[in-house]
Amino acid sequence: MNNREYAEIVCKELQAGLGAIDPAATEQFLDLLLGADEIFCAGAGRSGFQIRGFAMRLMHMGRKSYMVGETCTPNITDQGLLVVCSGSGTTKSLVNHAMKAKEVGAKVALAILSVLTPEQVALSVSLGDSKSLTKASGVGNKLAQRIILELKDKIKKLGIGEPMSGEMDVPAGTAPVVTGNLSQAIAALAVLGYTPDDVMPFLSGIDTTLPVETIIAQTLKAIGKK
Numbered sequence: 135m136n137n138r139e140y141a142e143i144v145c146k147e148l149q150a151g152l153g154a155i156d157p158a159a160t161e162q163f164l165d166l167l168l169g170a171d172e173i174f175c176a177g178a179g180r181s182g183f184q185i186r187g188f189a190m191r192l193m194h195m196g197r198k199s200y201m202v203g204e205t206c207t208p209n210i211t212d213q214g215l216l217v218v219c220s221g222s223g224t225t226k227s228l229v230n231h232a233m234k235a236k237e238v239g240a241k242v243a244l245a246i247l248s249v250l251t252p253e254q255v256a257l258s259v260s261l262g263d264s265k266s267l268t269k270a271s272g273v274g275n276k277l278a279q280r281i282i283l284e285l286k287d288k289i290k291k292l293g294i295g296e297p298m299s300g301e302m303d304v305p306a307g308t309a310p311v312v313t314g315n316l317s318q319a320i321a322a323l324a325v326l327g328y329t330p331d332d333v334m335p336f337l338s339g340i341d342t343t344l345p346v347e348t349i350i351a352q353t354l355k356a357i358g359k360k
Contacts, residue, residue: 167197170215176202176228177219185219212355256321259285285324316342319349333357 167173173192177185185201192199200207202216210216218228258266264278316337323333336356340349 166215167192167217171213172198172200172208172210172215174200174202174207174210174214174216175219176216178228181219181221185217188217188219212358256324258282262286315344315346315349318346319353322346322350323353328357 173189175185175189175192177183189199189201216232218232220228254266257263259282262282264275264282267278267281268275319337320330320333324330333353336353337349339356340352342349344352
C-alpha cells in the first residue's frame, strides 16, 4: 500500500468516528463552551496531547482557555468549565480535577448525562444495568460498574416525583415540593454524588420553575460558596 491508500483508510476511520457523535450532545457541549467565562482543559497521556491542541484552538478563537497543571493557570470558579479528555474515565488525577471543579460549582462536561436523562441514570444504577451507562462516550464496562457501586446506595435515597421523607411535616413555603424540574435536578445532582440531604437546604432558596440546568447550576454555585 502507498501513502495515499493509507491516507484514505485514516480518513474513513475519522469519518466513522465523527459520524458516531450525537448531534444533540455536540450542541449541548457547544452551549457549555460558549457560556463559560474560562475553559480549563485536562488530560493525561495521549489524551493529554489531544486536549492541549483543543485548548490552543480555543485560544485562537478568542476564548480564555487553560491547561490544568500549568504554572500560569488560574483557579477555576463557578463560571468556569472543566473539559476532561480521558479514554477510561478512571484516571485518578483527572477524577480529582473533576471533583475539585464540582466543589466550587463549576460546570463539568459529563458524557453520561448527554445520552441519558437523570431518571434513566438513576434507574440504570438501581437495576445494576451497566450496559446502559456504557452508551456514553468514554464509559466502558469497568467504569460503569464502578459508577453503579458508588451511587447505588445514594440513588435508593431518592424520592423522584414523590415528597421527600418528612416533607409534609414542614410548614408551607419553607421547603420545595419535589416534582417536575426539581425532581430532575435532584436526580442529576445525585449522579454527581450529592444526596437529597446535601442539596435540599440549598434548593429552598431557588426558584423551582427555572429550567433544570439552571436549578443545577445555582445549587452547585450555592454549595461551592458554603
